[in-house]
Amino acid sequence: MPELPEVETIYLGLKEVLVEKTIRSVWSDWEKSFPYDKNFIKENVLGQKINLVKRRGKSLIIELSKNYLVIHLKMTGQLIYRSNGYNFGGGHPNDSLIGKMPDKTTHAIFTFNDNSKLFFNDQRKFGWIKIFTPDSIKEFKFLNQLGLEPLEPNFTFLNFKKSLLKHSKARIKAVLLDQTVIAGIGNIYADESLWMSRIHPATLVSNIDSQHLKMLHSSILKILRLSINKGGSSDRNYVNSSGQKGSYLEFSNVYKRTGLKCKRCGTAIIKIRVASRGTHICPNCQKLINKKQH
Ligand SMILES: [Zn+2]
Numbered sequence: 001m002p003e004l005p006e007v008e009t010i011y012l013g014l015k016e017v018l019v020e021k022t023i024r025s026v027w028s029d030w031e032k033s034f035p036y037d038k039n040f041i042k043e044n045v046l047g048q049k050i051n052l053v054k055r056r057g058k059s060l061i062i063e064l065s066k067n068y069l070v071i072h073l074k075m076t077g078q079l080i081y082r083s084n085g086y087n088f089g090g091g092h093p094n095d096s097l098i099g100k101m102p103d104k105t106t107h108a109i110f111t112f113n114d115n116s117k118l119f120f121n122d123q124r125k126f127g128w129i130k131i132f133t134p135d136s137i138k139e140f141k142f143l144n145q146l147g148l149e150p151l152e153p154n155f156t157f158l159n160f161k162k163s164l165l166k167h168s169k170a171r172i173k174a175v176l177l178d179q180t181v182i183a184g185i186g187n188i189y190a191d192e193s194l195w196m197s198r199i200h201p202a203t204l205v206s207n208i209d210s211q212h213l214k215m216l217h218s219s220i221l222k223i224l225r226l227s228i229n230k231g232g233s234s235d236r237n238y239v240n241s242s243g244q245k246g247s248y249l250e251f252s253n254v255y256k257r258t259g260l261k262c263k264r265c266g267t268a269i270i271k272i273r274v275a276s277r278g279t280h281i282c283p284n285c286q287k288l289i290n291k292k293q294h
Contacts (some may be wrong), residue, residue: 002073002091004150004184005227007058010079010090015053017081017088018062021112022049030107033122034129044131045069057146057183068132070143071120077127078105083116096121146183150224155182160217164205172208172216173201174275185220188255189227191280193219195254200288201274201281207289226251254280 002010026041028034036044048064055061060079062069071079078091082101089097096103101119108120108129120129132140148155148163163182167175175181176190185193194201197215199208208216230251253263258271262282272279 001075001186002058003186003189004055004058005189005224006090007055007060007073007184008151008228009231010073011053011055011060013088013090014060014079014081017083017086017116018050018053018118020049021114021116022047023064023110024113025111026108027111028108030122030125033107033120033125033127036131040131044133056143056149057179058186059143061143067134068137070130070132070137070140072128074122074124074126074128076105076123078119078121080119080121081116082119083114086116091121092123094123145180147179147181149183150185150220155221157214157217161210161213164213168204168206170205171202171275172199172205173277173279175205176220177275177277182220184224187277187279188252189220189223191255192223192253195280195282195286196223198285200286201272201279202288207291254282256280 023045024047026045028036044067045064048066050062050064052063053060054063058072060071060073062071071077073079073091076092078089078094078096080087080089080091080097080101082088087098091097094105096105101117102109103121105121105123106119107122107125110118110120112118120127130140138144148159160182164172164175167178167181173190173194176185176193177187191201193216196219197212199212199216254269257269257280260269261267262269262285265282265284267282267284269280270283272281
């Protein structure tokens with residue numbers, strides 16, 4: 001599943017091409033991804049202009065003149081924009097990104113007033129597009145229960161600490177993956193930021209001292225920003241909005257580096273299981289502390 005940097009990369013690309021376009025028609029063949037009939041689409045989407053494209057956590061939000069489209073790519077979703085001579089796409093990096101559109105993985109097509117099109121492809125069909133009114137989007141728990149947004153100004157150390165301490169008896173990795181605490185972090189960036197701040201992923205939040213929490217907060221920011229600069233990671237096959245593979249994994253310190261040397265101390269990286277997820281650590285830099293050290 002794409003994490004914050006991958007979705008941010010797609011968002012940055014799409015906002016350049018979608019804003020100001022008016023939706024002329026919508027086609028869809030997969031009810032689970034886009035569960036609306038023609039009349040509903042006509043009343044709630046057609047003729048509306050795209051005012052804004054946003055990202056919240058791992059979701060994309062397209063603000064129309066009256067309503068909203070919310071898109072989640074899940075495992076294999078892609079968004080591909082095609083205009084006369086202009087190709088642009090992000091998400092699962094198979095050949096569809098540069099191939100002829102639509103293809104057999106296309107499940108929705110938005111056509112705009114200038115004949116350009118946005119294709120929603122999804123091989124495994126876990127992704128979705130939902131339509132909301134200004135009232136119903138407020139009731140959408142998936143969005144409104146999301147926690148702190150790491151790239152927003154309110155992701156301060158104090159807010160971060162306060163949010164984590166509500167889960168003081170949970171393991172830190174599980175808390176980082178909980179989207180209601182911090183939005184957008186998944187397996188890759190949880191492992192990377194815990195390595196950078198020398199915290200064992202299975203440590204209980206209550207056992208982490210303030211200094212390490214501070215390091216964790218700044219590590220999350222550093223790592224997310226680095227990954228966005230590198231176009232996201234290409235693990236699970238994510239590519240950036242111009243169709244190039246993200247290169248973050250070339251810079252990763254622990255993620256997918258089992259058996260390789262820790263870049264800090266030379267100890268071999270190991271893979272363990274924490275919060276039911278494969279977890280990469282340096283067993284020397286990240287020791288499990290069972291009691292808070294003062
Ligand atoms: Zn190490």
